[in-house]
Amino acid sequence: MTTGYTLPRSTLLLVDADKQQIATLRRMFSHEYNIEVAQDGKHAANSAFDMDIDLILCAVNSPLISGSELCALVKNNPITRHIPIILLADNATADEEQMCLEAGAIDYISRATLPPILLSRVRNHMGLVEHQKMLEHVSSTDGLTGLANRMQLDTTLNRVWHAAIRAGHSIGLLMIDIDHFKFYNDEFGHIQGDECLKLVASTIAKSKYREEDFAARYGGEEFVLLLPYTTLDGAKKVAKALLKNIRQLKIPAPSRAGSDRVTVSVGVAAMSPKFDPLQNISPMELINQADMQLFKAKRAGRDRLC
Ligand SMILES: Nc1nc2c(ncn2[C@@H]2O[C@H](COP(=O)(O)OP(=O)(O)OP(=O)(O)O)[C@@H](O)[C@H]2O)c(=O)[nH]1
Numbered sequence: 001m002t003t004g005y006t007l008p009r010s011t012l013l014l015v016d017a018d019k020q021q022i023a024t025l026r027r028m029f030s031h032e033y034n035i036e037v038a039q040d041g042k043h044a045a046n047s048a049f050d051m052d053i054d055l056i057l058c059a060v061n062s063p064l065i066s067g068s069e070l071c072a073l074v075k076n077n078p079i080t081r082h083i084p085i086i087l088l089a090d091n092a093t094a095d096e097e098q099m100c101l102e103a104g105a106i107d108y109i110s111r112a113t114l115p116p117i118l119l120s121r122v123r124n125h126m127g128l129v130e131h132q133k134m135l136e137h138v139s140s141t142d143g144l145t146g147l148a149n150r151m152q153l154d155t156t157l158n159r160v161w162h163a164a165i166r167a168g169h170s171i172g173l174l175m176i177d178i179d180h181f182k183f184y185n186d187e188f189g190h191i192q193g194d195e196c197l198k199l200v201a202s203t204i205a206k207s208k209y210r211e212e213d214f215a216a217r218y219g220g221e222e223f224v225l226l227l228p229y230t231t232l233d234g235a236k237k238v239a240k241a242l243l244k245n246i247r248q249l250k251i252p253a254p255s256r257a258g259s260d261r262v263t264v265s266v267g268v269a270a271m272s273p274k275f276d277p278l279q280n281i282s283p284m285e286l287i288n289q290a291d292m293q294l295f296k297a298k299r300a301g302r303d304r305l306c
Contacts, residue, residue: 005134005137005138005141005146007130007133007134007137009033009034010033010034010054010055010126010129010130011033011034011035011036011051011052011053011054011055012029012033012034012035012036012053012054012055012056012057012122012126013036013037013038013044013047013048013051013053013055013056013057013058014026014029014035014036014037014038014057014058015037015038015039015040015041015043015044015056015057015058015059015062015067015070016039016058016059016062016088017039017040017059017062017063018059021059022037025057028115028118028119029057029119029122032123032126033054033055033126036051036053039062039063040062040063040064040065041058041062041063041064041065041066041067041069041070041073042064042065044056044058044062044065044070045065045070045073045074045077045080048074048077048080048083049077049079049080053080053083054083054126054129054130054133055083055084055085055086055122055125055126055129056070056074056083056084056085056086057085057086057088057122058070058085058086058087058088059087059088059090060087060088060089060090060096060100060108061090067085067087067088067100067105068087068099068100068103068105069103070085071085071087071100071103071104071105072103072104074104075103075104084106084107084125084128084129085104085105085106086105086106086107086108086109086121086122086125087100087105087107087108087109088109088110088111089108089109089110089111090111092108092109092110092111092112096108106125107121107125109121139151140152140155142201142216142217144194144197144198144201144217145197145198145201145202145217146198146201146202147201147204147205147215147216147217147223148214148215148216148217149216149217150216150217150218150219152216153214153216153218153224153226154283156214156216156226157173157226157283157286157287158283160212160214160226160228160283161273161283161286163228164228164229164272164273165273165274165275168272169228169229169272170229170230170231170232170270170271170272171226171227171228171229171230171270171271171272171273171286172226172227172230172231172232172234172235172238172268172269172270173224173225173226173227173235173268173269173270173286173287173289173290174224174225174227174235174238174239174242174266174267174268174290174305175218175222175223175224175266175267175269175287175290175291175293175294176204176222176223176224176225176242176264176265176266176294177221177222177223177264177265177266177294177298178196178197178200178221178262178263178264179257179259179262179263179264179265179298179302179303180253180254180256180257180258180302181193181196181220181221183254183255183256183257184196184253184254184257184262186254187254187255187256188254196251196262197221199249199251200221200223200246200249200251200262200264201215201217201223203242203245203246203249204223204225204242206245207225207238207241207242207245208225209227209234209238210227210228210229212228212229213225213226213227213228213238214226214228224287224290225238225242227270230270231270232268232269232270234270235268235269235270236268236305239266239268239305240305242264242266243263243264243266243303243304243305246262246263246264247261247263247303249261249262259303263302263303264303265294265297265298265302265303265304265305265306266293266294266297266304266305266306267289267290267291267292267293267294267295267296267297267305267306268290268293268305268306269286269289269290269293270286271285271286271289273286293305293306294306
């Protein structure tokens with residue numbers, strides 16, 4: 001798939017109590033993948049939960065929790081169930097193979113297998129994982145700007161909303177719209193319009209204050225900056241800085257825009273969501289409020305926040 005996006009190096013978790021075996025496997029795979037190591041199935045399950053693991057290669061007879069028990073543990077957890085597990089058997093038998101595959105292992109390989117064959121089988125499984133990750137990236141990213149798309153925004157907003165209910169935090173949200181963008185396209189053409197969108201998008205992404213802040217293209221020339229753990233005052237500060245950052249780009253504006261440079265208008269909203277089965281307020285309410293404020297900012301003359 002040619003998307004111009006390069007996946008980060010994949011991570012293989014090796015699980016074996018035998019240090020020599022681990023050293024051999026590490027030598028075999030470390031030039032292709034990041035390697036994490038666990039000495040037993042219990043630590044492996046924890047690593048799968050805490051880290052970004054793409055594939056697990058585990059000795060069937062790993063201590064504390066056996067390979068097949070690890071499969072059950074990983075597959076029953078919604079956070080880790082997508083991670084494929086390959087089991088390595090010291091004394092492979094058909095019965096054990098059946099048990100491991102039924103427990104959810106993607107493959108069962110005898111330790112006696114020649115290294116090039118083991119390498120190829122791991123590569124094949126990792127290839128599928130990487131293809132899947134690429135599809136996920138493409139379906140959740142806006143192709144033009146590289147920001148998250150609307151679908152990923154909905155998923156993230158939902159997650160942030162429920163976390164805020166649990167923790168009693170406020171969420172801020174900025175709805176950002178480029179001013180007179182139709183004039184921009186009309187005067188400079190769509191290709192330059194696209195370049196302008198990309199520049200504004202990257203500036204929005206750079207205007208994030210915290211790691212958790214989340215930028216998305218909402219559609220057309222409209223963007224969202226989602227600010228978890230942020231009050232209305234905090235959100236206004238981010239909006240002010242963003243307005244300044246966009247002005248500082250000094251992108252020449254179309255003559256009919258009435259400004260020397262491209263500007264944006266920002267609608268700011270913040271809410272502390274609460275669980276209330278009677279009112280059932282949804283995350284869309286936060287978007288609607290920011291949208292109403294954006295409308296006011298446009299009516300008040302643009303290049304401002306409301
Ligand atoms: N080049 C380009 N233009 C786009 C894209 N998506 C939407 N647009 C254009 O964005 C323009 C939005 O125009 P309007 O909704 O009228 O808003 P506006 O001209 O920005 O006016 P105000 O929002 O009121 O300041 C339209 O001309 C769309 O064709 C895109 O991906 N690339």
